Amino acid sequence: MARDVFISYQSDDKECANRVCEALERQNISCWIAPRDIPVGSEWAAAIVEGIQRCHSFVVILSSHSSSARQISREAELADDQKLPIFTFRIEDVEPPPGLLYFLSNVQWLDAFDGRFETSLARLAEVVRKNAAYPAQVTKLRVPPPAVSTVAPPIGLPTGRKTATLRIVAIAAICLAIALTSLWMRRPHDAVHQSPRFQPRRIDTRPSGSDGLAKAAESAARAAAERFLNYRDSGDFQAAWRELTAQTRARVPEERWIRSAEQRKEQYGQPSSHTIESCTPAAEGMFNCAVSSTYRQNLTLQETLVLAEERSGRWGIVSDKRIPPK
DSSP: OOEEEEEEOOGGGHHHHHHHHHHHHHTTOOEEOTTTTSOTTOOHHHHHHHHHHTEEEEEEEESGGGGGOHHHHHHHHHHHHTTOOEEEEESSSOOOOHHHHHHHTTSEEEEOOTTOHHHHHHHHHHHHHTSTTOSOHHHHOOOOOOOOOOOOOOTTOOHHHHHHHHHHHHHHHHHHHHHHHHHHHHSOOOTTTOSOSSHHHHHHHSOOHHHHHHHHHHHHHHHHHHHHHHHHHTTOHHHHHHTBOHHHHHHSOHHHHHHHHHHHHHHHOOOSEEEEEEEEEEETTEEEEEEEEEOGGGOEEEEEEEEEEEETTEEEEEEEEEEOOO
């Protein structure tokens, strides 16, 4: 179902992003925001791509945390490919990193710091409503308010019977309104709403041919690698093990893999940061992602994550080959 706004943010700014989402939806502007709108069991990267394709505007929450959030740059690139209007909502007086600045240099910025948060929220709602695609289809479906009964009770009925009669009439009116609304929502839309919601935008703006498919595959592989690294480097080894492919999990049981990960943690410590330098195709349905991790005392470790596509849009880790830090 289409939405008016996709909200992109770094995880450290989640509280602020939720405030923006709640404020817009109170003004009847529908929003797509992770993780709320990602169905349980769905592939994260595929859900993000689909969410952007379903929206008519793109809002970036920009702060000092955004400098290390490559995911925001990838989401902005997808929004730019879809030719969505992009709005920058700055909650701190900072400049975006170069990779993100490329997509934000010629778009509207709203400064929400120095006591201007509520004012900027109101302005954001205003500019979203000016978008030609507003409102999205989801905001056009309105449940009519329950009908208020105007039938007067029979004269002479006792007070208790008057109240019971009014309640029965009100309940019947509400049930009728709900039934009519349900039938209306299930009927086929008219010619205006029968056109595919996303195909026109894909045909006009998405990369076509093998280049577009390769780009989408690389983006999904990078997202899977980033998720695995976040789990592993934070010490959530169980969640990291679940990011392995089914074949790898069958070959390396959970206890054995976690024991090996804990031994490496005892030997080298916990990484303070990591960077995915590149992801290159290794074979059909596979990518090699080069990763650089930083440890205490400026030690660095290079490793290669091998990823494979198990099913459409679902990528898993085949192996993580590490070179000891120097």
